[in-house]
Amino acid sequence: MTTLPHDVTGFEVLQPGTYDGGTYLDSSPDNVFWGRLPCQDDTPRAVVESGAVVTVDTLSHEGILEDQGKDPVEFFGRYGVRAGDVLEDAKAVAASALAHDFADDGPHVVTGPIAVRGAKPGDLLAITVLELTPRVGYGMVSARHGFGALPGEMPVPGVTEPVTTFATAVPGAGAGTGEMLVDRDDPSRGRITFPLSPFLGVMGVATAGPERLHSVPPGPFGGNIDVNLLGVGSTLYLPVQVDDALAYFGDPHFAQGDGEVALTAFEASLRATVRLDLIPGGAAGVPAPYAETGDLLVPIGLDEDLDEAMRDCVRCALDLLAGRYGLERHLAMAYLSAAGDFAVSQVVDVVKGVHGKIRKADLREVRR
Incomplete structure (x- = not known):
């Protein structure tokens, strides 16, 4: 099978632990939840003051899920990605003992939580996205039966495995360009190109009580909001639910159209730098x-x-x-x-x- 070589993308692979700036949280198994969102009872992985700038690694779930074989080296190798270009934290999460029930949990890997000292219910947490850097130059768009905008119609009835489309990211003007081959077996048929616009699908704060919520449905706490305008320069305002807010991040996208109709967008791992600001009492106006x-x-x-x-x-x-x-x-x-x-x-x-x-x-x- 002929595939688009990964080495045409030009993006440096950002492995965990390679950041030496200020407050940094990698997406190793000790710092993530898989398929569930942090709750009030979870221990923060970092504690910061209001106004702090923090950098977090986020990890795409593509290539590590059970129905994809739970082996990202083998999975991405099918598309021509070299083993050395697969993220070490993807390998570690897939091989770890992290609790994840494919039938009952969501797919998302969520980094955090981060405590913002002094946050109280009734406050707003303002999350300003300062920088989003691709950690790899490739990713996937996937669909599964019973999901997406056309359940029962797309993917084609009778297909039992997830339908995945490999995409690469090419640096360029703005954030760069995404590319999909029309036919991986016949590259001469050309490719589809579209602009990249990276953002995090999941930004949220912990909910009250001991229950970790499913990672898929969003809510007043934020979570899997999937608003594609939340790229660099945007600010998301979330009503704080518990003391110290306990913020978290995940579901990185390189691009997504409004609607996200197939089920996923162009899913690929990002390193995110954000500023966390408290607005005391701010949730009273717009909850x-x-x-x-x-x-x-x-x-x-x-x-x-x-x-x-x-x-x-x-x-x-x-x-x-x-x-x-x-x-x-x-x-x-x-x-x-x-x-x-x-x-x-x-x-x-x-x-x-x-x-x-x-x-x-x-x-x-x-x-x-």
Whole structure:
């Protein structure tokens, strides 16, 4: 079988432990949860003050899952990836005794938690993404039966194994370009190319109580939100659920379209540098997760019913416009209908997501 050689990508492989800056957490088995999210009772892997900048390694689940053989060297070797270019933490997690029940747990490897000293329920934790660096130059898009936007139709009925598409990442303008061969057995048929836009699908805070939640459905705590606007320069605001917040990170993506219709996006490991800021009492104004970029306010709505997720997102948008700009809700609603944009974040995580895009420039002349 002919495959696209990994060595054309040009990305350095960032193995765990190769970072020598400030606070750093690798994604070795001692620092991750697999398929479950940290809860109140979990011991923090690092403790920082508000305003701290931390760097975390995040690890894609592709290549380590049970239905892929749980052997990333063998799995990625099928696509021409050399053994030395497979991440050591991927090998270690796959071979570890970490609790993971493929039938009952989620797929995600989650790094953390990180305690932010002094955080209390009712506060907001602002997570600002400062840098996202590819750890490898390759990744996967996968689909499985019964999941995705077309369960029962795609993948083709009768296929029992996961359907995976290998993709490579090529450095270039912006974040670079993703590439997929149209036919791995006949590379002359060409390739599909698309821009890379890295982000973390999972950023969250721990929930109260002793139960570790399933890693797939997002919620008020954040988690697997899968909003593709949360790249470098964005800030995600999460209502703190427990003392010290206990933040965590995972589900790294090189690219994802709105909807994430196949089940996964272009899944590949990232090193993330973020700043963690507490906003005391901040959750009183907008209790739902929301985000912003340099240009946009990004309300977020979450619910198992997509229609209700849309309504939840509009309510969040109204709260933001009322809280930040003092707009009366009927005027804010009229503005959103005239100029706000709403998109389906994902339809594959049980709890579906909708996010809005409100241009800050539209509101620059508003005075409170």
